[in-house]
Amino acid sequence: MSETLLSSRNLAFELYEVLDAEALTQRERFAEHSRETFDAAIGTARSIAENLFAPHCRKNDENEPQFVDGAAVLIPEVKPAVDAFLEAGFLNASRDFEAGGMQLPTLLSQACFCHFQSANAATTSYPFLTMGAANLIESFGNEEQKQRFLQPMIDGRFFGTMALTEPHAGSSLSDLRTRAEPAGDGTYRIKGNKIFISGGDHPLSENIVHMVLAKLPDAPPGVKGISLFIVPKFLVNDDGSLGKRNDVILAGLFHKMGWRGTTSTALNFGDNGECVGYLVGKPHAGLSYMFQMMNEARIGVGMGAVMLGYAGYLYSLEYARQRPQGRLPDGKDPTTAQVAIIEHADVRRMLLTQKAYVEGSFDLGLYAARLFDDTQTLATEEERKSALELLDLLTPIVKSWPSDYCLKANELAIQILGGHGYTREYPVEQYYRDNRLNPIHEGTYGIQSLDLLGRKVSMNGGAALKQLVKLVQDCCQRAEAHESLTALREPLEHLLSRLSTVTLSLLGDLMKGKVNDTLANSALYLKVFGHMVIGWRWLEQAIRAEEGLAKGDAQDHDFYTGKLQAARYFLTWEVPSMHHDLAILEAKDDTCLAMQDAWF
């Protein structure tokens, strides 16, 4: 049977040949783990994803949540799937053994999780959001909050949300209007409206814990005046039982073009003045708490984009192998049999392009997950800090590059299926619709690009950028051992060198205060930077493929050769195409910035 979620051979390649997951078992935190426990967890994830998540992916899309009597109603298949996910422990895959977790490295919890993302993006969102909310309380909540709200989340009885966006404040969080008034008893009364709150209502759990950004009466203006509150759907009594319904009203559901199985809600907090909230951590520090959790969330979003791309790639690959149509250009004799469309050069191009985008960003996503483990478990604080800097730098890429290019991969999957691909009788059009969300939520592409160029590349004197450049150079150096990789290595070296020059020049301009001009083309910068990073990850994979080939396992020959071909595609077809964008960046071209409203 062909694999539909992801290639398990490719996952094993990533974990054990590229990212050396086994080395993590040398660290104290993961000492009880082994390749066997890793593979067992992956096997369980695959099985649940295939058997309980994938089968209702289309049904989720065709039967979006309904707003009935003030509540959201889902199709019945969602709860058993999520329950199985919980029972198997994936909600707490990375959490301590003592806290009921599996204490897996994030690399492995992500490797498990991506099976669910591929099988059913919408259903997977409910536990994903809960994990994010739980992590926030774990990191910044007090003991009572952990007892009252976190523990039931860990137990799978309460789910969670992230409630940031308001009707007039999406990307611009500094303009939030939701208010929190002290009630005199240590709690707060929340008042405001939030929109696009995913998982904001559903019947999957006893309670829903909203992590709400709001402003205290004495809040300074802007992002430094945002505080974080726990606002449960139902109040929780001291003994842990559910109390009365909190003043949080489901005002309505949004109807999306894709990702339809996940409720996207409008929530009114405090319409009756009785919405109880609990301050998390210190006043006015809410946004910094959110951002400290962002790396993990954004890896998750990026991985979600990858996995939708992956699902489409595998489906279109299988289709191309099965579907006879036409003949090669030099063999038009209509009395001969039609060939499978995978024989057509342009179909191969569309498959190879998908492979390059999907497997390149899959590698990057897992690399980032492993880096997250480094931030937690490397031996010294200095090493951990250094890992965190690199992860901070890479996060906008991990989130945004797959959101853009794996959406393109989905577009190609539809094209391979032709007219069939355009119908809802086949799954690829849904992947495309689902994936269109990813460049928007958790920080748009534009916001990520400002974060990268305006903040990340220069932070701490460019320390993270220097780290990255060294890693890429080191990779190129190792590639020199393989003469066959020269044609792949050189374009990367060339791009890295020019990108470094252009970056210095741009940072110089930023230092001179030319902020608007310099950041104007930041989206191009993100694209080029992303190509450099994915190019690096492909060269790394190519080195591992050469090493694998050298071992001479005949069974893996095709796999490694395919890796080398995809690396060749990305490094020789895609990477060099960035030089024109670099020229625009280098020239500080103001074509877009200078365009005026009245001229449109």
Next chain:
Amino acid sequence: MSETLLSSRNLAFELYEVLDAEALTQRERFAEHSRETFDAAIGTARSIAENLFAPHCRKNDENEPQFVDGAAVLIPEVKPAVDAFLEAGFLNASRDFEAGGMQLPTLLSQACFCHFQSANAATTSYPFLTMGAANLIESFGNEEQKQRFLQPMIDGRFFGTMALTEPHAGSSLSDLRTRAEPAGDGTYRIKGNKIFISGGDHPLSENIVHMVLAKLPDAPPGVKGISLFIVPKFLVNDDGSLGKRNDVILAGLFHKMGWRGTTSTALNFGDNGECVGYLVGKPHAGLSYMFQMMNEARIGVGMGAVMLGYAGYLYSLEYARQRPQGRLPDGKDPTTAQVAIIEHADVRRMLLTQKAYVEGSFDLGLYAARLFDDTQTLATEEERKSALELLDLLTPIVKSWPSDYCLKANELAIQILGGHGYTREYPVEQYYRDNRLNPIHEGTYGIQSLDLLGRKVSMNGGAALKQLVKLVQDCCQRAEAHESLTALREPLEHLLSRLSTVTLSLLGDLMKGKVNDTLANSALYLKVFGHMVIGWRWLEQAIRAEEGLAKGDAQDHDFYTGKLQAARYFLTWEVPSMHHDLAILEAKDDTCLAMQDAWF
């Protein structure tokens, strides 16, 4: 009120400043027309499109046709809209006065038609398909067929379809299996199954005339054995009244990701052995007939892609002007008011990119329509033949480039609206879904690229290519009169020169019989060729804008300046990015071709 279908200033610019529509009134066929009659027709089209087509565009999408008792049921708004279209004469806009038409130039009928395409792609499909079917009968049918089938189509009583695709034969028409047996009485009995037949059933007309490709018993194999048949839903008596139901069964409806208001049908012909068909023209010549009608149909499809892009561009432009969000990078003071998002450089980039793609391909589509007029009304046969050659060459670009880039425009429109753009509460996501069909139907992108490189550029000794090169060179020469255009002209000259060299090299390889290798990267070739063509059309627009500016009409200053800025964007940001693709083509790079099935 802001315009939502297209910019009428831009349409006037195209018609009267770029394409000199008034000059057509010097030709005998159009002598009774004038700018006034042209503008009156456009005004009528705009009014009907705004008042009867646009209002049910979303409803069409949300209530796709239902299969009820063997027939397709549409929402009630479709018929009044189509009726108004018919009553205003747009079905026969280009047809002779004597035949009940308006005898408008195709340039003008297309300029009218595009309003409907922008307002409601799905509803517009019904008359569009009818026009194509009617043109086929008009060109190749006999007098009796014209009397019996064409006249009621002209009268708006019968509608039409194009029935080509079969379950196992989409792009590869040579593998059609539908059969036509002579019945002995001059008619034929048709047997076979067709899929993806748009407009294959609906309640909008008394009868539906299917133009069906099928094979006669003595058909030679392949495309040279395909014949064209008229197969009506209801037989037509000698007196023109409807006879009994023909043996054409609606087997089912396809459910598409977009363009949902148009029925996409599976039709069974002759399940009961009683499907009557009428041979059009000569046996085995059916595909050539189809292809002779292709230019007009493909201009229509390309224009459809443009107009979905146009609608999304205008909507996102208006949204960007209204939506306050955030502040400029150098003015983060949260106590100041938020700016409209059109002030953000990256939003301007996304708007300017849309403008460049949409208005560039809008110009090309109208240019092609005018060229079609030249093929019909230029003075000498030689001139007409020459115009037809150029149109043949440009057709794959006219069809495919907008299908690709105006889809990207729609993607950007969603991005500008952010989370709102992803919901079905706003129209841009529907445009994106609707437009995804265009790179697939009427010949996929890949098929068009093979047509361009494998056939069109070399036909008649490259005569059409030489014509095109001369036109572009001439445009560049005229641009030299404007020093301000130097930076725009040079990238086009550079691209044209290199594309010419690469083309010669590729054609040389084709001559040597290296067919598979040379055509392997044809999709890249189409992209580069398309950029050259659109770059040319932008330079042409830039020249006209400079001329307009020189006239000094203050009211138009912003309009012309915007044209120049969009031209600058396309010619300096987009055109030079093609050189890497040219390098791949020049190197006859076999990365994709060499990829093997087993390596994926």
